[in-house]
Amino acid sequence: MFKTFLFLLFPILSLAQRSIEASAPKAVVYSGCTIPNTVALTFDDGPYIYGDIISQTLTSKGAKGTFFVNGYNYNCIYSRKVAARLQDVYNSGHQICSHTWSHPDLTKLNATQIAAELEKIDTALFKILGIKTNFVRPPYGSYNNLARQVASQMNKSFILWDFDSGDSVGATLQQSEAAYKQAMGNITIALNHETEKTTAMSLVEFAIDKFQEAGYKLVTAAECLGLDPYTFIGPPQQRDDTWFCPEKDDD
Ligand SMILES: *[C@@H]1O[C@H](CO)[C@@H](O)[C@H](O)[C@H]1NC(C)=O
Numbered sequence: 311m312f313k314t315f316l317f318l319l320f321p322i323l324s325l326a327q328r329s330i331e332a333s334a335p336k337a338v339v340y341s342g343c344t345i346p347n348t349v350a351l352t353f354d355d356g357p358y359i360y361g362d363i364i365s366q367t368l369t370s371k372g373a374k375g376t377f378f379v380n381g382y383n384y385n386c387i388y389s390r391k392v393a394a395r396l397q398d399v400y401n402s403g404h405q406i407c408s409h410t411w412s413h414p415d416l417t418k419l420n421a422t423q424i425a426a427e428l429e430k431i432d433t434a435l436f437k438i439l440g441i442k443t444n445f446v447r448p449p450y451g452s453y454n455n456l457a458r459q460v461a462s463q464m465n466k467s468f469i470l471w472d473f474d475s476g477d478s479v480g481a482t483l484q485q486s487e488a489a490y491k492q493a494m495g496n497i498t499i500a501l502n503h504e505t506e507k508t509t510a511m512s513l514v515e516f517a518i519d520k521f522q523e524a525g526y527k528l529v530t531a532a533e534c535l536g537l538d539p540y541t542f543i544g545p546p547q548q549r550d551d552t553w554f555c556p557e558k559d560d561d
């Protein structure tokens with residue numbers, strides 16, 4: 311009885327092998343906003359050194375953004391500077407979502423591994439920000455039924471995109487700007503990367519200006535879907551010796 315109670319309280323600690331019924335429910339997959347006249351600018355692969363400047367640019371123009379972050383990708387989410395920057399971005403009112411712990415292609419993993427990828431980043435976001443996010447963006451936009459089923463067990467939905475600025479796959483600033491201009495009117499969730507310098511320095515501002523000139527409201531992904539961003543919001547935890555990445559402790 312007591313064990314069951316603990317298990318319910320701390321599902322995050324249950325890294326037991328998972329098996330999924332073929333008929334298990336699947337996470338909902340969103341790739342566009344549902345609230346008219348809203349657009350969500352999203353930034354993947356951080357937390358990274360450009361988080362602050364993107365956050366400040368958004369804030370200075372009355373816009374909100376959504377950051378899909380990893381635990382260990384370009385750097386370790388628990389590193390002091392990285393965690394502090396993520397807290398700044400969150401405290402500025404932008405939405406923070408999961409992009410898995412280590413940015414794998416989820417279709418190459420089994421249920422246990424998928425659950426671990428989702429739980430480890432959830433744990434980090436709970437410690438560093440005090441939140442439990444409702445949303446995951448599968449890396450590369452790649453997912454299968456198993457990934458949806460594991461995510462559904464954890465009450466997550468997937469958020470994809472309906473426009474890719476191309477910033478992480480070699481598009482120049484001019485090409486990304488042209489792509490935004492050309493698709494304007496059909497864009498509701500725009501994929502960009504926090505890890506791209508030209509995105510942070512120029513593209514974000516360009517995109518905000520274009521959307522605002524066209525009369526769109528730039529909101530978080532949750533807001534553009536009319537959903538709650540988090541199932542839990544509390545204070546961050548105190549740093550302790552669990553704040554490290556097993557892959558590399560680059561504090
Ligand atoms: C998932 O893969 C890992 C690593 O290959 C393996 O150790 C584990 O037994 C697998 N679990 C299941 C449920 O297949």
Ligand SMILES: *[C@@H]1O[C@H](CO)[C@@H](O)[C@H](O)[C@H]1NC(C)=O
Nearest residue numbers: 318321462463464465466541
């Ligand atoms: C998941 O959502 C269901 C339905 O809203 C709720 O009953 C359940 O408690 C949630 N579980 C967790 C772990 O948040």
Ligand SMILES: *[C@@H]1O[C@H](CO)[C@@H](O)[C@H](O)[C@H]1NC(C)=O
Nearest residue numbers: 490491492493494495496497
């Ligand atoms: C928007 O999408 C529709 C349907 O795919 C297409 O016909 C239209 O040309 C697009 N408009 C713009 C501005 O890209």
Ligand SMILES: [Zn+2]
Nearest residue numbers: 354355449450
């Ligand atoms: Zn990514």
